[in-house]
Amino acid sequence: MPHAPILNHKDLMTERAIQPEVLIHLIDKIRPNIRAEHAYLVGLEAHIATKLNQNENPYDWPSDIKAQLFDSFLTIPWNRYPNDQPVLLQKAIADYVGLSPDQVLVSNGSNEMMLSIGSVLIGKDTPVVLPTPLFSLYEKIVRLCEGQIISVACLPDFGFDLPAIREAIRTNNPVLTVIGAPNNPTGAHVSKEDLLDILEISSGFVLIDEAYAEFVGDGRGMQAALAQYPNLLILRTFSKSFALAGIRIGYLLGHPAVLREILKYRIPFMVDHLTERIGVTVLQHADWMREKVREIVSETQRLQQALKEVPGIIQLLPTEANFMLFKTNLPAKKVMDAMSEKGILLRNMSGYVELNNFLRVNAGTPEENDRFLEAIKIVLREEER
Ligand SMILES: Cc1ncc(COP(=O)(O)O)c(C=O)c1O
Numbered sequence: 120m121p122h123a124p125i126l127n128h129k130d131l132m133t134e135r136a137i138q139p140e141v142l143i144h145l146i147d148k149i150r151p152n153i154r155a156e157h158a159y160l161v162g163l164e165a166h167i168a169t170k171l172n173q174n175e176n177p178y179d180w181p182s183d184i185k186a187q188l189f190d191s192f193l194t195i196p197w198n199r200y201p202n203d204q205p206v207l208l209q210k211a212i213a214d215y216v217g218l219s220p221d222q223v224l225v226s227n228g229s230n231e232m233m234l235s236i237g238s239v240l241i242g243k244d245t246p247v248v249l250p251t252p253l254f255s256l257y258e259k260i261v262r263l264c265e266g267q268i269i270s271v272a273c274l275p276d277f278g279f280d281l282p283a284i285r286e287a288i289r290t291n292n293p294v295l296t297v298i299g300a301p302n303n304p305t306g307a308h309v310s311k312e313d314l315l316d317i318l319e320i321s322s323g324f325v326l327i328d329e330a331y332a333e334f335v336g337d338g339r340g341m342q343a344a345l346a347q348y349p350n351l352l353i354l355r356t357f358s359k360s361f362a363l364a365g366i367r368i369g370y371l372l373g374h375p376a377v378l379r380e381i382l383k384y385r386i387p388f389m390v391d392h393l394t395e396r397i398g399v400t401v402l403q404h405a406d407w408m409r410e411k412v413r414e415i416v417s418e419t420q421r422l423q424q425a426l427k428e429v430p431g432i433i434q435l436l437p438t439e440a441n442f443m444l445f446k447t448n449l450p451a452k453k454v455m456d457a458m459s460e461k462g463i464l465l466r467n468m469s470g471y472v473e474l475n476n477f478l479r480v481n482a483g484t485p486e487e488n489d490r491f492l493e494a495i496k497i498v499l500r501e502e503e504r
Pocket residue numbers: 173174227228229230231254299302303328330355356357358364368369
């Protein structure tokens with residue numbers, strides 16, 4: 120005769136009911152600076168057809184290019200670990216940027232690499248210069264590492280206050296200064312000369328976040344300066360121009376000796392076999408990316424021109440990236456909600472102190488941009504009444 124179970128499911132539920140005090144006691148063990156944070160959550164509402172809130176590339180890779188990966192899907196061993204660094208992708212990126220593989224570290228998206236850089240450089244009260252507004256994860260990482268944030272406010276026109284940045288570097292001798300080039304969320308850009316100047320006066324590291332590099336000029340960014348400046352770190356992503364936000368590939372360019380140190384900190388196997396093959400494949404089709412970037416740049420300019428004519432838009436910032444900031448004569452939340460009712464998702468930037476009531480829109484396809492322009496005109500007309 121089979122034994123009756125010692126505890127059935129119902130007993131287990133009552134025996135193991137978790138007391139709130141137990142949970143509180145456990146949560147109390149989590150470091151206070153972590154508990155003080157907010158999780159980064161960007162939900163996608165089901166009815167949103169036109170998504171213009173995360174600066175993504177609106178074009179997905181064509182099916183015939185995706186299909187080239189079917190073979191890899193079948194032949195890649197799922198039972199074997201990948202390399203520490205995905206060497207094929209590391210080499211392909213090195214060829215793409217015109218550097219050697221030992222000047223490239225590949226990561227699971229660039230956000231993930233930011234945390235490595237922060238953890239390697241920032242300890243308790245370590246000064247870090249951050250011009251504001253800046254991609255918010257940088258501040259979060261400094262807080263997580265218990266460093267000291269030295270904020271440098273932007274100019275009234277939201278450009279970089281370069282004399283103030285230089286002054287902050289001279290006075291605080293930071294281990295790290297971060298510059299977005301072009302900068303998210305403002306869209307402002309810094310000239311190569313100004314960046315070289317910052318590198319020249321910094322004895323610490325200067326991290327240039329080039330997430331949007333391909334949208335500016337020849338798309339080559341600052342990599343040529345690596346030959347002179349071992350304190351230069353350049354962070355790039357495949358999420359924007361390369362249309363791979365859903366796959367997660369980022370990379371860091373820097374001096375080999377510095378990258379070797381960062382590698383010591385990193386968790387192994389962050390980039391899996393399939394992701395590596397996807398990265399290598401899209402790099403073989405960089406011309407597709409360049410063509411889409413040209414279309415996005417031209418659509419960004421069209422949006423800029425069109426928004427200048429929309430009644431109710433009281434401020435529009437120039438941009439060098441694939442997105443732009445604007446302010447209307449209504450509260451940002453009201454406009455954002457009304458747009459979302461119409462199936463168009465924008466980003467409310469009010470969380471940044473300098474950007475209260477600003478909205479951010481990124482360039483979509485021509486059809487998406489038409490839909491956005493039509494809707495924003497209607498919303499600003501209707502909501503004003
Ligand atoms: C300036 C900047 N850096 C990094 C990222 C994140 O990129 P990834 O998708 O590679 O983590 C973003 C994404 O919006 C960004 O705007």
